[in-house]
Amino acid sequence: MIEMQDVWKEYPNGTKALNGISIHIQKGEFVYVVGPSGAGKSTFIKLMYREVRPTRGHIFVNGFNIERLKDHKIPLLRRSIGVVFQDFKLLPKLTAGENVAFALEVIGLSPRQIKRRVKDVLAQVGLEDKGDKLPSQLSGGEQQRIAVARALANNPSVIIADEPTGNLDPDTSWGIMRLFQRINDRGTTIVMATHNRDIVNSLRRRVIGIENGIIARDEQRGLYGYDD
Numbered sequence: 483m484i485e486m487q488d489v490w491k492e493y494p495n496g497t498k499a500l501n502g503i504s505i506h507i508q509k510g511e512f513v514y515v516v517g518p519s520g521a522g523k524s525t526f527i528k529l530m531y532r533e534v535r536p537t538r539g540h541i542f543v544n545g546f547n548i549e550r551l552k553d554h555k556i557p558l559l560r561r562s563i564g565v566v567f568q569d570f571k572l573l574p575k576l577t578a579g580e581n582v583a584f585a586l587e588v589i590g591l592s593p594r595q596i597k598r599r600v601k602d603v604l605a606q607v608g609l610e611d612k613g614d615k616l617p618s619q620l621s622g623g624e625q626q627r628i629a630v631a632r633a634l635a636n637n638p639s640v641i642i643a644d645e646p647t648g649n650l651d652p653d654t655s656w657g658i659m660r661l662f663q664r665i666n667d668r669g670t671t672i673v674m675a676t677h678n679r680d681i682v683n684s685l686r687r688r689v690i691g692i693e694n695g696i697i698a699r700d701e702q703r704g705l706y707g708y709d710d
């Protein structure tokens with residue numbers, strides 16, 4: 483499902499972000515990516531949806547060969563992956579429902595199919611009654627739920643989340659985690675970079691620790707393991 487073979491990433495300014503990463507993540511897994519600031523977590527995650535390209539190595543995601551993928555095939559890859567960010571990245575002038583619909587309109591569904599799918603994913607995140615609100619009219623936790631609904635819209639086999647609880651208070655963060663858990667229970671793979679020690683130590687799952695651009699540890703039911 484997600485495989486990296488000896489992947490290196492050096493940014494154009496010479497920063498060596500990843501120095502030989504090999505990893506295999508199977509369908510249905512729930513994986514935390516942890517490590518000190520600047521260790522390479524975001525780079526590791528961005529490689530999966532080809533936001534950045536590896537300097538060398540091989541990456542396969544959902545059957546796509548990432549480094550060989552032609553530009554016009556990138557949307558196909560991204561439709562098979564839902565991405566959730568720390569700062570939600572909702573379009574501010576669109577309502578919650580329109581933000582979700584936007585992810586669907588690019589794939590050519592009919593207006594009726596879009597409407598039904600938007601309703602369905604908003605219900606999955608518990609916000610079926612907030613579809614008409616603008617992001618600015620929603621709390622941080624609600625905005626993140628809408629972002630999760632948008633990530634779910636195309637029924638992806640993987641959800642990739644980069645610090646999804648980083649801007650949320652503890653209670654709201656747990657609400658988002660319960661949502662990810664439910665999504666994972668239905669078979670969707672979750673890869674989540676996080677600095678949230680409490681969550682990693684309480685909701686025990688596979689932990690991949692990245693330090694200085696390499697995999698320092700990879701544990702089933704691991705712990706957070708850092709003091710930050």
Ligand SMILES: Nc1ncnc2c1ncn2[C@@H]1O[C@H](COP(=O)(O)OP(=O)(O)OP(=O)(O)O)[C@@H](O)[C@H]1O
Pocket residue numbers: 493494495497498499517518519520521522523524525526
């Ligand atoms: N676009 C870029 N150009 C140059 N250097 C970059 C770029 N993006 C990241 N880096 C550098 O690559 C290294 C790894 O960064 P990355 O964002 O992957 O780390 P991280 O583990 O996600 O950090 P954090 O926990 O602070 O988000 C850092 O030294 C960072 O400064």
